[in-house]
Amino acid sequence: MKLTILSHDLSSNAAMRAHRLATAAATFAAVELIGPVEPEGIWPALPNESWIRPVPKTRFPQFMQSFLDLAEAADGDVLLAVKPHLASFGVALVAAERRSVPVVLDFDDLDLALAPRSDWNDNPAMTDLSRPGSAVYVSLLTKCAGAASAITVASKALQQRFGGTLIRHGCDTTRFDPALVDREQARLAFGFRGPTVLFPGAPRAHKGLDCLARAIQEIPDARLVVTCRPGDLADEEWKDLPLSRIPLVPYSSLPTLLAAAAVIAVPQLDTEAASYQTPMKIFEAMAMAKPIVTTTVGDLPAIVEGCGRLVAPGNADQLSSAILGLLGAPREAEALGERARTRCIREFSLENTAGQLTKIFRQVDPDNAFHYKRTDREAVCASGTVDVPVLVPPEILSDLALPFLSRALDPIEFRAELAGTSQSIIDEPAEVRSIHVLRYKPSRRCLIEYHLQSTGPDSRPFTLLGKVSARASSRKYDIQRAFWSAGFQDTSTDGISVPKPLGMIPHWHLWLQRKVSGSSATSLLEQHDAPALVARLADALTKIHLSGVATDRTHTLGDEIDTLHHRIGKVIARNPQRRSRLERILARCTELAAVIPESPLTGIHRDFYADQMIFNGERVYLLDFDLYAAGDPALDAGNFLGHLTEQSLRKWGHPDALSTCEHAFQERFLQRSPGSKEEAVQAYAVLTLVRHIFLGSQFRERLHYGDMLVDLCERRLELALRACRRTTHMSGALMPD
Incomplete structure (x- = not known):
């Protein structure tokens, strides 16, 4: 099943609700988030996701083309429009009428309350029909x-x-986890000193920021921090108030910002707009176990009941007293925060959102939607019957090549396996809370996420990843275990690890590992410290190469060229008009392979790029060693660089947007790998770009830059050929007679 989510503006904070629904739906369906975007780019806090597809934001009459582009792109089995705007719900209705698919309309606030009819005459821009x-x-x-x-x-x-x-x-309670952030380091990173109160939302009229600023004035040494766009709070009226403006932070940095604050304040006013709205940041603050002060407006009392402080809206004295009380009683504040996180995990996690969405999609499209199966677990739960959501594609249960999958996806059977082998797989009793299929290749393999809750005195949630293959083999598990034993444990002093391998259930062709939480390296590439982060990844790569982990497979340069010929041949078959250019590119790849400087073989990852690394605080975790083999270490480095260049071209329209990161990675890799040459690394980077000609042809959202990618490959191939031939010539000239 594919779900298309439409946002009317990817350049505003309105996109965050659309992203949150897309993230939840991605646990059981293919998703794509589409919408208009300003020339300045997407909303700064919006995570960098491969499934976000923007179109230019324009006015009429140019918007007509954007409307048609969006309607064409809205090709999901179900369309979900966030807000009743022309670029979201209007597009969805047209696309659905053309294709006979269902539309779900989502309201996250009442837009008409933000632009009431009573203001239309005084503000002509509100009714400007050239504005979508x-x-x-x-x-x-x-x-x-x-x-x-x-x-x-x-x-x-x-x-x-x-x-x-x-x-x-x-909220994603695994990403927003206070255990992953050092609070003192977070405070240093943001320059917080003394008692700091954070207002984490967009500063709009109904959100009570003025009242909060007056309340903070009454608290000695307290500081109010507000996340702002460049033009926010720039007027004279704000200059004398005790607040600090900081730029909007990337989504990946939001847990650190929340951790740095002493108290989170959400002082909604009692207005029509506020009564319909529930601030999104309150759930993230709860997940981060922060003490919260908010007002008795809308749903806020029910959300923070028993785990936050409530005050009357617009009452600066009550607000000041509540904040001062929490700053003066750190143990009470900590207890409130812990209760808030417990409630968030129980009631407001993305798993709950995913279960609700699945039920809705089954109602509107019962033939295509993923199943949301509830299983009676009375036999394994002494406290009674508990429902366990199991999100599975419908075709899985009839996959004859993977007949054991139905058992691996049954909570009762999986719990029984854990109970029977608890000493070798998990070291504590636990109950199954939900099971999600993350990826599934029919007749080949399946990636499963098991959400569990420990039942001991320190009950806590944790997640396992299970990998099922059609072939009965322990090879992948053995490699992961070998890396774990070769200095890649959670406690390694260099901060470079692999997820802990836990064990196998051989009769299900299933092996399990702990799921690590954190931010993918891809999501961090636009941060100011990205060059330092990619240098850390170069360290991680050389640690793989020097690990000595054995493998019975070898991947040669000839294998790489054979794979390119096979895959580009498929592109030629579908695009015969490109035959001559693509055949020339393949010929040049073969010529390049003949002159690439060789390095001594080591164990190589073979799929090393930013999506395969997770940063958990200062520690980096390396994922997916399925292709691990003996080969040229320059291949891994070139693969990483080629992916960065492709991402630059795809997202920003030119290949050099991440060049600073590329230089930092290559410089560190060559320092750590004296046996590899820069010319070889660059040559493998070009071969990776050529491989992306095939990969791009597999995704509709990447077709738009296909010609630019072919042009780039042609230019880079010539440069790499000249560099490698020059190196080969110089090496030959230095050889003794």
């Missing part, structure tokens, strides 16, 4: 809500107005 976001279009499309196959809402007030299913914003 005009209040006129929003008003009309709000009245068309009944055309949707289903409605989802983010608050009870919206539910009372529009009906539908209440789906809280939720």
Whole structure:
């Protein structure tokens, strides 16, 4: 099943709700998030995801082309439009009418309350029909809500107005985990000194920032920090108030920012707009176990009941007293934060959101939607019957090449296997909370995520990853275990690790490892310290090469060229008009292979790029050694660089956007790998770019830059050939007679 989510503006914070729903849905379906974007780019806090597909944000009449592009791109089995805007719900209705697919409309606030009809005469921009976001279009499309196959809402007030299913914003509680962040280091990183109160949302009129600033004035030495866009809070009225403006942080840095604060304040005012809205950041603050002060507006009292402090809206004295009370009682504040995280995991995790979405999609599209199976676990749970969500593609259960999958996906059977082999797989009793299929290749393999809860005195959630293959082999598990034993444990002094391998269930062709939480290296490439991070990845790569982990497989340069001929041949078969150019590229690749300087063989990863590394604080985890073989270490380095160049071209339209990262990685790798030559690394980087001609042809969202990629490959091949021939010539000249 594919889900297309439409956001009316990927350059504003409105995109965050769309991203949150997409992230939850990605646990059981292929997802794509599409929408208009300003020339300045997507919203700074929006994570860098491969499944985000922007189109230029324009006004009428140019917007007509953007509208058509969006309607063409909205090719999911189900369309989910966030907000009743022309670029989201309007596009979805047209695309759905053309293709006869269902549309789900999501309300996360009442846009009409933010642009009330009473203001239209005084503010002509609100009704400017050249703006796709005009209040006129929003008003009309709000009245068309009944055309949707289903409605989802983010608050009870919206539910009372529009009906539908209440789906809280939720939070990724594995990413937002206080155990992953050193608070003192976080405070140093943001320059926080003394008691710091964080206002984590966008500073808008109904959010009570003025009241909060007056409250902070009454607290000695307290500092109020607000995340802002360049133009926010720049007026004279804010200059004398005790607040500090900091730029919007990337999503990957948000856990660190929350950890650095002493108290999180969400002082919503009692306005119509606020009554319909539930601030998203409150769930992230709960997940980070932060003490929260908020107001008795909308759903906030129900959300933080028993795990936060509530005050009357607009009352600066109460707000000041509540904040001061938490700053003066750190143990009480810590206890509130711990209760907040417990509630967030139990009620507002992405797993809960995924389960709700799956039920809705099954209702609107029962033939295509992934199954949401509930299993009676009374036999294994002494406390009674507990429902366990199991999210599986419908075709899995009839896959004859993987007949054991149905058992691996059954909570009762999986729990029994854990109980029977607990000493070798997990070292504590646990209950299964949910099971998700993350990836599935029919007749070949399946990646499963098992969410568990330990049942000991220190009960806590944790996650296992299970890898199932059609072939019964322990090779991949043995390699992971060999790396773990070769100095890649969680406690390694260099901070370079692999996820802990836990054990096998041989009769299911299944092996298990701990899932590590953190941020993928890809999501960090746009941070200011990205060059230092990629240098760490070069250290990690050379540690692999020097590990001495044995393998019975070898991958040669000839194998690499054979793979390119096979894959580019497929592209030629589908695009005969490109035959002559692509055949010339293949010929030049063969010529290049003949002159690449060789290095002594070592164990190589063979799929080393930024998505395969997770940063958990200062520690980096290396993933997926399925292709591990003996080969040229320069291949791994070139593969990493080629992926960076391709990402630059795909996302920014030119190949040098991440050149600083490329230089930092290559410099560190060559320092650590004296047996490898720069010319070889660059040559393998070009071969990786050529491979992306095939990879790009497999994804519709990458077709737009195919010609640019072919042009780049042609230019880079010539440069690499000249460099390698020069090196070969010089080496030959130095050889003794």
